[in-house]
Amino acid sequence: MDDSIAYRPAGIATRDQSHLLFARTMAFVAGTAALFALGAYLGRDLGGGAGIIAFVAAFAALIGMQFASRRSRELTVGLLAAFGLFIGLAVAPTLSYYAGQDPQALWQSGGATALFIAGFGAAGYATRRDLSALARYAFWALVALIIFGLVLVFVSIPNGALVYAVLGLVIFAALTMINFQRLRRNTDLASAPLIAASIFLDILNVFLFFLQIIGGRSNDR
Template identity: 70%
Template sequence: MSESVRYSPSGVTDRDRTRTLFAQTMQYVAGTAGLFAIGAYLGRGLPGVLGLLAFLAAFACLIGMGFAARRSTEATVGLLGGFGLLIGLAVAPTLVRYANADPQALWQAGGATALFIAGFGAAGYATKRDLSVLGRVGTWALIGLLGFGVVLIFVQIPNGALVYAILGLVIYAGLTAYDFQRLRGSSDTDSAPLLAASIFLDVLNVFLFFLQLFSGRSDG
């Protein structure tokens, strides 16, 4: 039996809205990635203190998006763009260090990230199984991973950085699948900027974890 399709008074189906949401979200992700690249280029020589301030400002943009989403889509999109630029500035010194140590690792991490996001994103978008549990468990797992990262700063654990990166990729495999399923399960186009922020964060963190693996910095 074919799947029923609901029509609005304007004749637009929920399926049409979902496709529009997917397209808009991916456009926002691409735009945020472009602004991230600009920020990373401009912040190549940024001092560590300014990088930290840029990170805090980027985090403030994310928080602001949650409030702006209830009032203005334009403001939400603007904050998303600001987040992309600022997080690019914040991450720039880290990317420069990796590039100086092993430039090839950047390309390897980029390629691996593209395959990772495409694979787990497609799986999440296609499956009919409810993945909301992955979102809840993944959020708590990230908190635990952050705690483990703090421990690594003060305690020398054999292959600790390697374990940290692999655990991070496992967690983001679930979160990526969940975020892409949210795209299919919604027809509210106003949610596109917030979904784009979530997916961009998936991409960025997966890239950084792969960068750590391919650069050889996980030997400690």
């Protein structure tokens, strides 16, 4: 007897597709993280200028994924891989700095990030409440945070960096929940690379915010 998803009851087929999407998305997240680590290792001696170029390339790959997803799954996955590698190169100078000055901050930030993503990801995946309205608020809050970050470049605000990082964690707590709910409710397997990119960005930003908080606290001692 043919036991494929196509011949199962609709509810079972939907659950199977959802579970398969979750597994495939997490595999893409893991692969992207591995390429990020490779990029961070290869770029450990890069200067700030090269890091900016790598960041632009990573952003271009991310934008390219939006267009490629409608045409070629293979190209979308390839761009996701390029994004992971380039963003690793872009962040490498920052990671290299902390590795030399305060390596403990890297491990502490990594552990805090794992707990943060696991907690809010599980909450988003399990909740039955529709978070789509929250997504709009989170988007505009992120835009406001970016503007605040630009202001901090030119204006000295007491504890501004700490406030920026804490607000960033609040916003990405919401975005993490939203993306994991999106993962549970979606059954389109072709969307796996795009959702993986969103979740990886959540993880990366949370890690950098924790690094800013923990590393800054260590430097104040």
